[in-house]
Every structure is written in structure tokens, then in C-alpha cells.
Amino acid sequence: MDPRTSAQDVIRCDLCETAVVQMHCDTCLVNLCKACVGEHISTGETKDHEVVKFQDRKSTPLYPECKHHNKQQCTMYCKQCDVPVCTKCLTSDQHLGHKLSEILQIVEDKKNKIIKDQTELKEKIYPTYQDIASDVQNRVSQLKKEYGDLSTAITKHGEDWHREIDKLVKKLKAEVDKMKNTQLQTLQKHLDEINKKVSDIKDEINSAEMAIDTNDLSKLFSVTLKVHKYRNLPQKLTLSLPKFIPEKIHGEKLSKLFGTLSSSSWTSEEHGYSMKTTQKSPEAGSSPPVKQLLDEPETVTTIDTEYGQLYNVACLSDKEIWTTENDNTMKLYSINQGSLLKSIITKSGGWLSDIAVTKSGDLVYTDHIDRTVNIVKNEKIEEVIRLQNWRPRGVCSTSSGDLLVIMESLRKPAKVVRYSGSTEKQTIQFDDKGKSLYSSASYRYITYYIAENRNLDICVSDGGAKAVVVVNQAGKLRFKYTGHTPVPKNETFNPVGITTDSQSHILTADDNNDCVHIIDQDGQFLCYIECGLSKPYGLCIDTIDNLFVAQWRSSQVKKIKYMY
Template sequence: MDPRTRAQDVMRCDLCETAVVQMHCDTCLVNLCTACVGKHMISDESMDHKVVKFQFRKSTPLYPGCKSHNKQQCTMYCNQCDIPVCTKCLASDQHLGHKLSEVLQVMDEKKEKNIKELTELKATIYPTYQDIASDVQNRMSQLEKEYGDLSTAITKHGEDWHREIDKLVKTFKAEVDEMKNTQLQTLQKHLDEINKKMSDIKDEINSVEMAIDTNDLSKLFSITSHVYIYRNLPQKLAPSLSKFIPEKIQGLFGTLTSSSLTSDKHGYSMKTTQKSPEAGSSPPVKQLLDEPETVTTIATEYNEYLYNVAYLSDEEIWTSGRDNTMKLYSINQGSQLKSIPTKSGKMPYDIAVTKRGDLLYTDYWDRTVNIVKNKKIEGVIRLQNWIPYNVCSTSSGDLLVIMDSDDYTQTKVVCYSGSTEKQTIQFDDKGKPLYSSGYHVRYITENRNLDICVSDSGSKAAVVVNQAGKLRFRYTGHTPAPKNQPFSPVGITTDSQSHILTADDYNDCVHIIDQDGQFLCYIDCGLSAPCGLCTDTNDNLFVAQRFNKKVKKIKYMH
């Protein structure tokens, strides 16, 4: 048959193999022509043949055969035994009192479940594995590049060493020649003095011999002996030869740190089909500016210190300091728009803004986390035996609260859904505390990749864990720092590129690191005691300066 016309050939009866198919047996899954239907029906009279028109094939449900009773179809399903059963099974005492369902109902439920699982496999799981495979391939490509860069760096270092060694060899050889010439000149001078004395001795020998051989007494008496002089032999010069002491190159040239592959079962997250700023497509790639610039400065009206700043909109920011009010400021006008006192009348320890735009604050004094809605303050969380410090609202609407125990010996991060505790993050895989305990400044934020980032002044580190609470890395600063002071992390925030930005109190700057903890650059725009940080939707940075009580808006990305 011509392959080009094979698809146009009609289907033939499975029995006679000549007539065109018109019917179908849903029981035996056999295609039949009209003439062969009767022949098929009597071929096995024990079977309940369901013959339908070909276009309605597979419309008749095929009940499973009973494993206990031959040739019986199971029309019911025993939920307790989790098996299909036939009428003879039901007539026995085996399933007496068991809850039963129709097989078709169970089949529909299983189909619905399978459809959901199939949808999940196709829409979520398989694309996630595709992304993971792509991520691994990208990591392999990056690994090839980075190891290539490593080899290049070693080669360059070797070439630098060759040049330095050539210089050292020339220097050493010049010093050797100089030492040799100096010592040879000294020895030559000494030799010349000895040769002079040897000549004088020979002259004296001749004079004495001539006086002895003569009978002229005047000559004999005129001889003056110098033997006593020559008895004092010249000093012996023993040159001390310089030695070359070679050093082992390997320890001086450099070292290679060990490499490893760590396994992190929580490292990937399932791909989602929901579209949101956090879970949707990746944001456009932005580049850091070579020179960050101050866009505007807002002078707040706090009498003492300014601690915190939180982004509300492109026009407004919330602030808090060492008094009992939280103040809303216009970014463009720099004017105060609103002032809300705390419920307890005490200073708010930290502030944050929820996804819905409501103001959150922690109250150290009455151990609460509160939300402000329409100027009304509602308590969301009230703690027992723990003191809340800093808070942030996550992309999913949960709250992350960092807190100390009453005796200041323990510190932990707790995730809340409303007032319900969902997760506690306190120790690493070895059972050691993730965060320093005691009265230290700590800020908390969530990164775009769902990492939880804490700036911990007690341990002088930014501590980053993944969504499951497993430690990813600690960032302990970068040298040289602008003021060459130890790293002192306070405020912390993130941006659309998953950069982590941490205020450094001692060095009057902000560190920018990537989501894996690699240092990128400093922001140093004449900052003074930077404290709280936040970013807006355009990746502008807001910095609360503690002592001068001013908020700076800084542009640091293209």
C-alpha cells in the first residue's frame, strides 16, 4: 500500500477482515461489521457482550472481574477492604457491615483525583523539573566558567611570580657579586701587604749575609736587625661566605580551598501558575550604579533618635523613633501627613507595612504585635515568656517576628499566619543557635526567593536561611570597609534583583550582597549612622539615619 494513502484506508472488521467496521464490542474491545455481530455474540455466551455503534465505543463501563468468583463482574466497592466486590461477595459474610459504594462512583472519584494529579504533573511538577534541569545546566556552565577563571587566575599569579622571581634572582646575584668583589679586594690588599713584607725580609737577608761575609767591622755594626718586627706574623683573614637559604614555594605561592557539593532538599520550590509580583515572571535585570546618588532627604520631627522606615507607596513612607508615635511622611514634599500613637503609649520597637498597606508595629513593653486599620489599633499576636523585637510581612501575607526569651538567653524567628504560629526557626542542623542571644539590634526581611534574612548585630553577621529554616550562609562583612571599622549590621532589606542590603552602623554605609552572600558594593552617600532600611517598587533605597533623624532616598540601580 502506498504510504501516502495509508491513512485514508477504512477500518476493517476484526473477524472477517474484509467488511467495513460499523460496530464495537466494549466488553471484548473488538471491532465488528454488522454481519459478524451475531457470530461474536455466540462465540462466548458466558460473557456479557456490550455491542454498540463504532462511534460510541468505550461508552460502556467495563466492570472489573471478581478475583474470588470467576466470570462475575464487580458493580460495588467495599470501602473498608478497599476492593471491588460482586453480588456473590456481598451475599457472603466477608463484607457484612462494611460500608459500600457503587464502583462507578468510586471510578469517578478516582478519575477526578487522577485528573487533578495529571494536571499537577503537567502544569506544575514537570515544568518545575524542567526549571531544575535548566538550573543544574546553568550551574554546570557557570562552574566551567568559574573554574576556567580560577585556572586563569593561577596562571596569571604564576606569571607574576615568574617576573618577581626574575627580579629577585637578578637582585640576589648582584648582591653575591658585590659581596665577592668586596671580599676579594680586601684579600688582595692583605696579599699586597704580605708581599711587601716578604720583599723587605729578602732585602734584610741580603744585607745580613753581606755583613757576615765581610771583615769590615763598620758595616757589621751598621746593620740594624728587624727580625723582631717580622716575628709578628700578619693576621689571618678567613672570609665568611654568604649562604642562600631557599624557601618552599608551595606555602608562599598560595593555597586552594577545598570544593564541595552540598545537598539541600529545600533548595528548590515548586513552580506555581499563580501570577503575582513574587511568583510571576522574573523581573527585568538591572545593573548597579557605579556611583549611587541621593535623590531627596526628608527631615523627620523626632526629638531623639530615628530608628525605622517602611515603604507605603511611591508618595509615602512610615517612620518610627524613640517616642510613642509612628509618623507618615510625604516623600516628595518632605512634610508630615499623619501621626499615630501606640496603644501602650510606649515606643514601637519596629514597624512594617503589610501587602494590603496596613501598618504593623511591635510593642516591646506589652509583648504584642499590632496592626493599624483605619486608625484603629488591633492586637494580632500577644506573647508569653517572649519579647517581640522586629517584624516583617511576607509575600504570602504571613508575619515573621524575631523575639527573645524573657531571660535574654534564647532568640528565635517565628512565622505566623494571622495569630497562628506556623514555624519556628532557632537552631542549625548541628543544634547550634542561628542567632545571638541578649539585648542586640536585629532586623528581619524576606527575600524575593523566599529566603529569610536577619541582620544580627550580636554576631556581627547577616544570617540567611531558606524557607524551611535551613542555614544558607552568614555574611560577616567585606574589607576594606569605608571607615575600616568592624562590620556592625543593623537595618536590612531586599530588592527586585534579590539583592540583600544591610546598613553598617560603624562604617556609615550600606552593604549590597547577592542572594548567595557574595559582596557586590557599598553605598556610601555621606550617610550618618544608618539604621532602618526599605526599598520601593522602583528599587530606590530609603535609609533612616539615627542621630540626625533624616531619611535619605538613594538611587543605586539603573
């Protein structure tokens, strides 16, 4: 084993590199064996060596050599020039009047700074980078999985198409065979009839030849040929063959029929990560845990209400829900027992359009006939907003405590107004080009519902436009969602109730297709929730992302689990 390179060997003398180290020069920081001590201290370039036993060695500082004066050690530090200096430097004019310190004091400050920086690197920055690397690695794995799922979905869709095309080809070929057999049977029957007449004509000809050749006059007079019977020739059958008229294959048209890919994108967020810390700031907000959509949503509870037609639902808590019919009554139900807890009638006695629950747990409703927005506190109704030329429809309570109200006026585009109490703060009606964001009300009944997303986007289900219209907090249009194909019943998309969840998903009821559409915060379709729904209308989400669906046909509220 090589004593100079083996990591398993003991420490050797720095001079002879053979003997085991026994001594240490604290001045030169050299390891020595006893035999080499004399040689070390006798060198002309070294003096005043402090040689001690190896186990008694101490960290004697090794001063830096002066860059300007040969073999001089720098024991002082010039703060103004920010450089170590030796005694000869101090006598020069270069550092005259400068503030000087002992280098050991500067070294101590430097060590403290290094220790502080090392602590930050070790306890904060390094673990944070490890977490970031882990996060990115997880997203790499997730990205690969999701792209794999995407490719699998495309392949499966292609297989579905192939199966349908094979069925169609088989069906068309069966129709061809059926038509062929029918026409062949007709021609064969016609041919059999002609062949029969050919045979009869041949017999007539033979009878004529025998009569001509015979000497028996009685036989000659007995022959009468039926020439007139055959003068009318048989009908000529002209059969028209079916033609196969293939549709021209247009790549672009075929691509749209098969399905298209939305564009991918990525953004860089400069402050997307925060430094790891051992203490939590009391005002720091917490992000919701990441949840995944279930492959098969499931109905957890069904609540039978006493309405003729159920329209709206709003979660008071995870145990109680408010509900309304298209009349003047609001009813509170227990989710677990399904029992009616209380009923409240609108202040005006007129029918209401929508309900919502504020952060403090108060009920808000819009009175369409009375043109008011009202709040219910301790079963007492207070008028908050009264409109003049507009009628309120959908309402929601925002994370900041404001109220968002979408309202209509005959033949005018609908608009969204933000209120703080009864004070109007913001109006959203037109896009950057002056075009109306929402449909115009007419004599025909149009539904408008509204919700705020977790990212503060304002989401409106516009029954007149058959679209979900999403604008950002400033009112700038982000996107319009007009449905996804295929839909469960292949009916026109008709958005009614709308809500959002902790993942910033947007959910809207589609009563024409008996389902709920789920899209992400950028408008990309994710999936449908069906669960045997019948005319779903109002929607709401509780604190743990259970979905409540008000069905106006059955007057039932379904509690549905769709995420895990």
C-alpha cells in the same frame, strides 16, 4: 519524469497507473480512468459499485471486514464487547442480549473524540511542549554561558595569582641581590685592607734583606722592622647567608587559599510546568520576570535625613520611605524631593529597634524598652503585642499578613515568633538536634534583623553569631551564611539590616566592610554592592527592586539600582 513517483504529476488511474484519473468508485475508494471503469465493475468480487466523476466523489464509508466471517462487512457495533460486528455475528449467541449501535453512530462519536483530542494536542499540548523545549534550550544556552563565565573567572583568578606570585618572586630576588651586594662590598673592603698589609709586609721583608746584605753599618742601624704591627692578625669575617624557606605546597591547603567550587545540583519538579491556556485563571499567581544583577550597581538618589545616626529604613511606596534613628522618632521622607513629610514619636517615648510596613501600608515598630510591638494607623499608635520576659528586636510583615518578630532575653538564645494579630502562631528557636539557631543575648549590644523571602524562607541577620540564619517556613534550618572572602575592607563580617527581592536574593548590610552582601536563596554568594557606602545599616527594597540603604555614619539613605 516518472508519472508514478513524481510529486509534480497529476493524479493517475489506480489500475493502469498511466492514464489521468477521470472517475472514482465511491464503494471501493478507487481512482479510475474511463477505459478502466468497465474492467473494475466486471470483476467477480465486486458488485453494486457506485462510480462517479472524480470531482463528484464522496466519502462513502469503507466498513471494516469481520474478523470471524469472511468477506462480511461490519455495519453494527457491540458496545458491551467493544467490537464491530457483521449481520452473521448478530445471529450468533455470542452477542445475544448485548446493546448494539449502528457503527456510523459510534464512528461519529469516535470522530468527535479524535477532534477534541486533536484540538487539545494542537492548541494546548503542542504549544506547551514547544515553550518547554524553548525554555530548556534557553537554559542550556544560559548554562553553557554561566559555566563559561565560571571557567573565565577561575582563569582570571589564576592569572591574578600568577601576577602576585611573579611580584613576590621579583621582590624576593631583589632582596637577595641587595643582601649579596652589601656582603660583597664588605668582603671586598676587608680584602683590600688585607692586600694593603700584604704589600706593606713585603716591603718590610725587602728592607730587612737589604740591611742584612749591606756593608754600610749606618744603613744597618737605620733599619727597624715593624713586626709588632703585623703580629695581630686581621679579624676573620664570617658572613651568614640568607636562607629561602619555602612553604610546603599542600594541595588541599592551596585549594582553600585559591578558592573552592560549591557543589552543583539539580532537582526534578513534577509540576514545574503548567499547560498553556488561552484564558488566565483570576486566582493564578504570576511569577516575577527574571532579572540579572548589574556588573556595576549605581546610586540613583541620595536622601539627606536630619538624624544624628540613621539606622532603619522601610519603603512605604516607590515614592516614600520611613526612617528611624536609635531613639523614639520615626520620620517619613519623600524619595524624589528628599523632604520630610511627617514625624511620629513612639507611644512610650522609649527607643525603638526596628520598623516595617504591612501589606496595607501601615507602619509597624518594635519598642525595645517598653517590650511591645505597635502598629501606626492614620498616625494613631495601637499596641499589638506586649512581651513579658523578652524584648523585641527585628520585625517584618509577611506575604500572608503575619508578623515575624525576633526577640532576645538575657543569656537565652534569641527566638523568632510568628503572630497573626496578637496571637502567637509559631516559635522558632532550636534546630532538629536541639541546638539553638540564634545567638544568646548578653550585656553586649547585639543586632537582630529579620525578613521573609519570596519562597517563604525566614531570614535573620544575627550580629552575635556574625551570620545570616535561614530557615524554611516550618522553621527547619536551611543554611547559615557567615560571609565571603575577600571582603572590601578585610574586616570581620558583621551583618545588620536584611531584606529580600523579587528574585529571592537575600541582601544584608555589612557595616564593618561598608558593603551589602547579595546571596541567592540557597546561600551562595553572588556579589557585593559598595557604591561608596559608609556604615550601611538598614535595608529595604521597593516594588521594582531598587535597594534603599540607611547609612548611620552619614545619616543618608542611598537608592541603588543593582538589577536589570
